[in-house]
Amino acid sequence: MGRQVRSSWYSGKSAPDSRMLHSCPIHRKAIKEGKMAQVQDANKPCPRALIEVAFLVAGMMLHLDIVAGATDSNQIDLVSVPGVIIRSIEFIGNKHYSDERLHKMIGIELGERYDPFLAESGRRTIIDVYKKVGYSFVQVSFDAVQAGQGRLIYTINEGPRVRIKQIKFVGNRAFSSSTLSKVLKTKQRTWLVMPGYYSEQVLTEDLEALRGFYYKHGYLGYEVALDKQFTPDKTGLIVVFKISEGRPYQIKEIIxxxxxxxxxxQLVGMLRIGVGQRYKKDMVSLDVKKILDLYRQKGFIDAQVNHIPRLSPDVNDNHVSLEITISEGRQFRIGRIEITGNDTTQDKAIRRVLDEYGFVPGQLYNAKMAPLQGESLMEKYVQMAIMADQVLIRPEVPADGEPNRRDVRVDVTEGLTGLIMPGVGVSSDHGIIGQLIYRQKNFDITNWPRSWSELFSMKAFRGGGQTLEVSLQPGTVVSYYSVVFSEPYLLDRPIGLDLVGSSYRRFLESYDEDRLRALVELEQRMPDGWRRILGLRAEAVGVINLDYDAPQEIRDVEGTNDIYGIEVGLGLTKVDDIYQPHTGFRVRGSYEQVFGDFDFGLLTASASKYFTIYEDPLGKKTVLAASLQAGTTVGTAPPFERFYVGGMGKYAVRGFDYRGISCRGLQVFDPDSDPNLVPRYIDPIGSKYAVVANLELIVPLVGDNLSLLAFTDTGTIEDGHWRVSAGGGIQIQVPQFFGSNVPIRFEYGVPLVYSDLDETRRFSFTMGGMFR
Structure with a gap:
């Protein structure tokens, strides 16, 4: 007796022709509904799966049921039936995942028509998700017969869950096993800490990562193989990486x-690598980027720079010829600049940003600042200047077809730039501060409202690229109220103007301090990075509510003190990104002459230097920032104008309290107080000078929004003693309105060197924007 093969497919579908089944040797004598399919060779066995696949390619839902007793082994009896609706989805044998989770994973819903492709895809999905969590021997099947009747039943045999018992490296000499293990995502099981489940996909990725590690360190003749050894019960796995390192390759020549x-x-002189040095892919890639940046900065928009390490045909020669290939393309100058999408923002608010960075008609097209792929510094600078949701800058072929010119299209997507924001700020230096802030970051003082609706909908006073902020910030330690107006381009030139009116009160150690302040500051930004600074201030400083034992230095300035200051300064900024620098430096020095109730001077200087220590393939940069702050009084300054060190402020030495490093004043008691009280030096009265240096390593963990910090701080005041602290923390940049971020910092600093009179504080934090 032969066998009979019965099958069914959804009505309305066409049967496959013989070309689709040419590899199947079963001869079909007839297919009902007039669909004929002849297959040539009937002498070979026909796999059932091959027939299924062929029919599925034709778009038919085929189910085969082989029944003993048929008389013609080469006959397939095809019966047309209506489409099957899935009435139930069931899972049998699953323990690790619930029915609900598996149902979501397979993506098949009740009431849908049964599709064998989707059912098979669901089966494979279940296998994949089980293998990712260590079930390497999982088996999953579904009943095709039941599925054809509307019941989709998956039977799961999970098998044992495999853990990584041990990871071995064999043959490694240049790098220790602990170093190589850091390259891997797969981790060995550690009791109660690291479960160490086996994932075939992750282990495959680790193998490639290990190969890439050796390649980028110059071991171009490496061989890395993987050996997996399962325990007899298949619950454990020993992973062995067999390594043949070879010798590190050195650069023989640069072409x-x-x-x-x-x-x-000129180009070779830009390179950090050189002949005789070890070939390191990452370092070479950075050098290649330097050359590419040079070309793009000089108008070569389409320039491409690549490198190829060419090995010697002699397998015993561990030298490479480093070939750097350059495709320059054409050099372009900027033609017409068209700005679109700025319904509210004035053109000049955008053009003056472009003008400041030389991105103007007639100049070479700086594709380093505005590359073809977008996400550029120029786009960022324009976006931050007008607080747009998005800015895209793209070159375009000019209408007249001029081959050496590219027009520029600036597409602006405007966003919400004005808002009334309630909030709360918390800081270990300043306590809890409530915030009610009106802020318009694209303010235009000339755009007066034409109706009340324009005023309250934030459509008035908008579009000029200025900033207006009205801030009410009452707090437990500090209260601050201010009105700030900023014009970044005074007279449409790169001159920043800040006008500030503020009222400030702070509860200090032995008194309360009130400040009523008016400030005018001008800063001219020069094309070469230099900045000229002129500042004017007038303040009424109140020293009130003195403690009974306040030092004499504080008693001498009790009441209201009127002071006026004129400041002149000079700065230089050379950084890769003015908002978030990774390389470059900033320096600034200024002198302020103060007069009024007191006559003295303030000489201050600051410097910051940024180093990119490491950049990963995703562009996340580990940055080392070094900074120096120094200041001294010229003449006799009152305590409220002297220098205080410690905390997280301008003169920050973490590990110490706010104003925790200072000269101390001797307690002064009232004559009627207890005669047994002994005066001590307790309350700070400030120092004539201060010098503070900070070194901070910032390691990004998630983009630039979450970073790990490590720091060391040092500083001194007029007592001549240096203080030193070290510690670490985390920084979180929380995205807020207007494209800006609010920094949240948690830092733990340990005072290593300190004075007996210093006040220390190991844990410091700040959450939310503070006052300026």
């Missing part, structure tokens, strides 16, 4: 090809 605009000597 530049394709460069015409710049001489070879």
């Amino acid at each position: 530049l090809t394709g460069n015409k605009a710049f001489p070879t000597d």
